[in-house]
Amino acid sequence: MLNLDSEIDVSLFFKWWWQQLSFFVPRKFLDALARDKSQLVVEINSETAKVSFVNQLQETQLGEFEINELGKEEVQSLISGNKEYSDAKIILRVPEALSVTQDVFLPAAAEANLRQVMTYELDRYTPFHAEQVYFDFIKQGLANNKALIHLLLVLVKKSTLENMYQQCLSLGLQPFYADSQAQLVSPDKSHSQYNLLPKNLCQKANKKPLFIMLGSILLTFALIIALMVLPLGRATEQLNELKQRSRKVEKIAREIEDSKKSIDYLFQATQVLIDKKKAAPSLVELMNTVTEVFGDDTWVSQWRYFNNTLQLTGQSGSASNLIASLEKTTNFNKTKFISPVTKDNRSGLERFKISTEVIIKQNADAE
Numbered sequence: 001m002l003n004l005d006s007e008i009d010v011s012l013f014f015k016w017w018w019q020q021l022s023f024f025v026p027r028k029f030l031d032a033l034a035r036d037k038s039q040l041v042v043e044i045n046s047e048t049a050k051v052s053f054v055n056q057l058q059e060t061q062l063g064e065f066e067i068n069e070l071g072k073e074e075v076q077s078l079i080s081g082n083k084e085y086s087d088a089k090i091i092l093r094v095p096e097a098l099s100v101t102q103d104v105f106l107p108a109a110a111e112a113n114l115r116q117v118m119t120y121e122l123d124r125y126t127p128f129h130a131e132q133v134y135f136d137f138i139k140q141g142l143a144n145n146k147a148l149i150h151l152l153l154v155l156v157k158k159s160t161l162e163n164m165y166q167q168c169l170s171l172g173l174q175p176f177y178a179d180s181q182a183q184l185v186s187p188d189k190s191h192s193q194y195n196l197l198p199k200n201l202c203q204k205a206n207k208k209p210l211f212i213m214l215g216s217i218l219l220t221f222a223l224i225i226a227l228m229v230l231p232l233g234r235a236t237e238q239l240n241e242l243k244q245r246s247r248k249v250e251k252i253a254r255e256i257e258d259s260k261k262s263i264d265y266l267f268q269a270t271q272v273l274i275d276k277k278k279a280a281p282s283l284v285e286l287m288n289t290v291t292e293v294f295g296d297d298t299w300v301s302q303w304r305y306f307n308n309t310l311q312l313t314g315q316s317g318s319a320s321n322l323i324a325s326l327e328k329t330t331n332f333n334k335t336k337f338i339s340p341v342t343k344d345n346r347s348g349l350e351r352f353k354i355s356t357e358v359i360i361k362q363n364a365d366a367e
Contacts, residue, residue: 037187038088040079042173043095044164049171051075053085065171072171090203091185092161092168092175094196099156099180102126104137105148114139114151126155134161136194138183154183156196165201174203286310286331286358293325297349308358311338315349322354332356 039054049067053060062078062085065071079085104125110117118137119130126133135155143150161178168175177195179185185193195202283305290300290312297317304311310332316322319341326332335356342351 038084039091039187040085040088040173041091041093042168042171042175043093043181044167049075049167051078053088055084055088067167067170075171075173089176090168090173092164092178092197093184094156094161094164094178094180096181098160099154099182099196100126101180101182102153102155103140104151104153105143106151108142108147108149111149114149118151118153122155125153128155128157131158133157134178134196134198136196138194152183154180154194154196156180161196165197175201176203289329289331290326293329294322298322305358308360310356310358312354312356313352315344315347315351317349319350319352322352326354326356331359333359 037056041052041054043050043052044067047067048064049071050064051062053062063074065075102125104118104121106114106117106121114137118135122128122130122133122135133155134157135153137151137153140150140152142148156178165175165178175197177185178197179194180196183194185195286305287303294300294316298314299316300312300314302311302313304313319337323335323337326335333356335354337352338355339353343349344351
């Protein structure tokens with residue numbers, strides 16, 4: 001029997017409808033929509049910011065940058081050199097450990113003023129008052145009894161988010177919105193949208209592309225209507241138009257052929273990169289070497305390898321002896337401390353941060 005109380009997800013129908021009609025939409029228009037859904041995600045740690053590019057196809061890690069003037073220059077140079085990155089929306093992502101998510105059930109009658117009601121009721125569901133946090137929520141629909149509305153509440157302390165926001169600005173990046181690692185915002189899913197940043201801190205969207213897009217849509221509809229009311233005597237002109245389109249198709253075919261040549265070139269370039277990667281030292285071997293060199297009273301909490309430089313962070317019973325131990329091996333050179341050695345009162349060990357240059361050994365049978 002048909003259940004009339006069940007909820008129907010009409011978004012699936014519109015998604016299918018759009019896929020069927022996208023064949024008739026200009027490619028540049030589709031590319032513009034894809035760029036609008038691209039994200040430049042910024043995750044702030046204590047002293048660094050990890051930046052990644054996310055689009056409909058994949059997620060690309062762009063690197064981890066120190067929050068200073070040098071890091072700002074590196075980030076801005078990276079973004080300005082790639083149009084996809086410069087067109088993407090900047091998202092400030094709060095770590096899961098610094099945010100709170102909570103299921104909340106409110107009376108369905110409060111749906112018209114959910115934010116105001118949530119502001120008053122926040123201290124009932126969380127340990128915080130509204131003036132202590134930035135929060136937003138996602139509607140999950142009505143509960144089973146239809147008398148309550150289900151919300152997913154996401155919040156972060158004001159001081160935490162404001163500090164991360166200022167660090168993001170120091171890199172020359174102003175976010176469009178902020179979300180939590182515990183509840184990611186997906187551009188493709190409208191029901192997942194929320195924003196932890198207040199409107200006065202968000203970057204204002206450039207409305208010029210929107211006006212161009214709307215103008216293109218109106219122009220497209222105007223042309224369709226004009227074609228519907230044209231007399232049958234315009235058949236000859238339509239035939240000429242088809243001939244022009246066929247020439248465009250031929251042009252596209254030639255472009256595809258050129259693209260195939262470009263792909264072959266990229267394949268060769270990729271093979272060169274793979275060969276170069278094979279020439280680099282194995283991280284597993286480096287880990288084994290470091291494990292053998294360090295004693296049982298030493299442990300490493302952070303490992304970073306970049307541009308033939310290995311950075312090690314950890315604690316040791318005698319950090320001063322680690323430099324000499326690493327230099328005795330044939331794998332490392334120019335070993336030094338990059339921060340002062342301090343004492344950990346809880347463990348009784350010495351905290352250290354060491355940088356060393358990895359010596360790349362050339363294979364004897366290398367061509």
